[in-house]
Amino acid sequence: MENNEIIRLFELTTKLFELYDENPFKIRSYTNAILALEKVSQPLGALSVEQLTHIEGIGKSIADKIFLLNTEGTFPELQNLLAQTPEGIIDILNIKGLGPKKVKILWKDLGIETTDALLQACEENKVATLKGFGEKTQENIRQALLFQQANTGKMHYADAETSVAFLLKTFSDWNITAQLTGQMARKSDVVEKIQLVVATDSPASVEQKLDQLPELEKSSNSGPFAWRGHLAASGLPIEILFVKPTAFVSITFVYSATPEHSAHITELGKTLFQVAVGNSYTDEKQIYEKAGLPYIIPEMREGLDEFTWMKTHAAEEIVELKNLKGTLHNHSTYSDGKHTLEEMATYCQSMGYEYLGISDHSKSAFYANGLQEDRVARQQTEIDVLNEKLAPFRIFKGIESDILNDGSLDYDQSVLKTFDFIVASIHSNLRMDEDKATQRLIKAIENPYTTILGHPTGRLLLRREGYPIDHKKVIDACAANGVIIEINANPWRLDIDWHWVPYCMEKGVMISINPDAHETAGLHDMAYGVHSARKGGLLTSMTFNALSLTDVEAYFQKRRS
Numbered sequence: 001m002e003n004n005e006i007i008r009l010f011e012l013t014t015k016l017f018e019l020y021d022e023n024p025f026k027i028r029s030y031t032n033a034i035l036a037l038e039k040v041s042q043p044l045g046a047l048s049v050e051q052l053t054h055i056e057g058i059g060k061s062i063a064d065k066i067f068l069l070n071t072e073g074t075f076p077e078l079q080n081l082l083a084q085t086p087e088g089i090i091d092i093l094n095i096k097g098l099g100p101k102k103v104k105i106l107w108k109d110l111g112i113e114t115t116d117a118l119l120q121a122c123e124e125n126k127v128a129t130l131k132g133f134g135e136k137t138q139e140n141i142r143q144a145l146l147f148q149q150a151n152t153g154k155m156h157y158a159d160a161e162t163s164v165a166f167l168l169k170t171f172s173d174w175n176i177t178a179q180l181t182g183q184m185a186r187k188s189d190v191v192e193k194i195q196l197v198v199a200t201d202s203p204a205s206v207e208q209k210l211d212q213l214p215e216l217e218k219s220s221n222s223g224p225f226a227w228r229g230h231l232a233a234s235g236l237p238i239e240i241l242f243v244k245p246t247a248f249v250s251i252t253f254v255y256s257a258t259p260e261h262s263a264h265i266t267e268l269g270k271t272l273f274q275v276a277v278g279n280s281y282t283d284e285k286q287i288y289e290k291a292g293l294p295y296i297i298p299e300m301r302e303g304l305d306e307f308t309w310m311k312t313h314a315a316e317e318i319v320e321l322k323n324l325k326g327t328l329h330n331h332s333t334y335s336d337g338k339h340t341l342e343e344m345a346t347y348c349q350s351m352g353y354e355y356l357g358i359s360d361h362s363k364s365a366f367y368a369n370g371l372q373e374d375r376v377a378r379q380q381t382e383i384d385v386l387n388e389k390l391a392p393f394r395i396f397k398g399i400e401s402d403i404l405n406d407g408s409l410d411y412d413q414s415v416l417k418t419f420d421f422i423v424a425s426i427h428s429n430l431r432m433d434e435d436k437a438t439q440r441l442i443k444a445i446e447n448p449y450t451t452i453l454g455h456p457t458g459r460l461l462l463r464r465e466g467y468p469i470d471h472k473k474v475i476d477a478c479a480a481n482g483v484i485i486e487i488n489a490n491p492w493r494l495d496i497d498w499h500w501v502p503y504c505m506e507k508g509v510m511i512s513i514n515p516d517a518h519e520t521a522g523l524h525d526m527a528y529g530v531h532s533a534r535k536g537g538l539l540t541s542m543t544f545n546a547l548s549l550t551d552v553e554a555y556f557q558k559r560r561s
Contacts, residue, residue: 260303407443489529501536
């Protein structure tokens with residue numbers, strides 16, 4: 001069992017303990033165990049009970065349960081709790097901002113046991129009448145449920161990519177040409193369906209092979225030229241289209257674009273779709289050449305402003321992963337990361353990067369072991385030592401400083417000036433109205449020590465909407481104050497949204513593609529940030545961390561002076 005799944009099951013156990021008013025000391029022991037496990041980088045499934053007890057914060061009792069989770073998939077206490085809890089209550093416990101105590105009131109006082117029943121109770125104004133709730137809480141619950149409903153059956157691109165990797169390998173093993181199209185080809189933040197085009201002269205034989213794969217479940221609407229069904233593990237819909245090899249490029253192109261992109265009228269008086277399907281091509285660039293248009297990368301084929309954008313730019317100008325020289329906004333064990341500062345730095349160096357920006361959580365983020373002033377000084381001393389050891393690789397001294405309710409940063413000026421750069425981010429009080437949230441960000445942007453605006457809306461894709469802000473006002477403020485905006489590359493965030501990349505560039509605001517890595521593996525999330533940046537047509541010249549070490553160092557020094 002993966003570490004994340006073990007932690008998730010312990011979190012569920014803790015919630016159920018609270019739901020049933022279990023001993024507070026037992027709840028605390030599980031909470032402490034979860035915090036300890038979140039810092040473990042090695043696979044828990046590979047450790048014996050004795051080895052598990054050597055992890056700080058893990059006793060024999062918790063170690064036994066981890067062992068049982070790895071061998072049996074559960075443990076007796078969790079089984080007993082689940083047996084007496086309606087399945088719908090588990091779903092309600094997962095609603096963001098709704099704790100076990102409130103869930104218990106909803107269950108016992110209103111008899112609510114499903115999310116549908118909870119939504120109905122909100123619509124009928126029953127929840128607001130309960131003690132400790134009120135109309136504001138009721139509306140927050142209603143909005144969370146509606147958001148959840150709207151995102152049911154969807155998956156983050158990163159998870160979809162992992163889920164379908166086996167199928168691409170299978171086609172390769174079969175020596176069959178196959179390519180992802182649709183939302184996967186466009187690198188959409190969130191995916192509703194996986195679609196592939198397969199080149200074959202015998203679709204029936206390929207279909208027969210697909211029917212034998214245990215990872216796939218076929219649906220009744222499959223036909224002679226399309227296999228349809230879903231992934232057995234997740235239920236995500238999948239469609240596999242069979243085409244003749246001579247039509248492979250044309251059909252792959254058509255299905256990689258939105259209908260709006262394909263409907264664009266070309267200089268030939270035909271739509272791009274008509275140009276594509278009317279001929280045989282060896283690559284997609286020939287389709288655009290035939291249509292008299294510049295080549296447009298798959299990520300941008302959304303039917304928005306890409307044709308106007310391409311009149312003044314070329315595909316070669318758009319940022320690629322290989323263009324990035326370093327990575328900023330990363331965490332270590334100084335706050336809530338899994339790996340030490342040196343481990344993060346040496347891994348980053350091994351990936352070929354020139355620099356690492358460390359920006360652990362600031363002191364207001366007590367939940368993430370944020371750094372008090374004395375620990376800031378200790379970390380900066382260690383960075384000096386490591387920079388001598390790892391030269392010419394460079395660690396830049398940063399912090400992810402919490403933006404407080406009034407827009408100020410949470411350190412005094414005497415501390416702020418010791419950093420090379422500062423990522424200013426909001427982590428609390430996410431329910432301000434648009435005007436207040438926007439003014440809060442603008443005040444932080446106007447702080448002369450703010451270098452980068454971190455994840456501007458705080459959204460968590462498929463889990464939590466971002467707080468409302470006036471994007472244009474925020475971007476204008478960044479332009480006026482020389483502040484960089486990040487694309488947070490964590491696949492749960494991808495924030496700022498790619499739709500705003502063109503406006504950032506129009507206003508001269510540079511963008512930094514930051515992984516927000518809390519472990520070495522998280523540094524690879526840079527790829528997802530690049531996908532998002534490319535969807536917005538981000539130029540390499542407007543990408544801050546495409547700058548060399550020398551240029552970034554000069555920028556930080558100039559900014560500080």
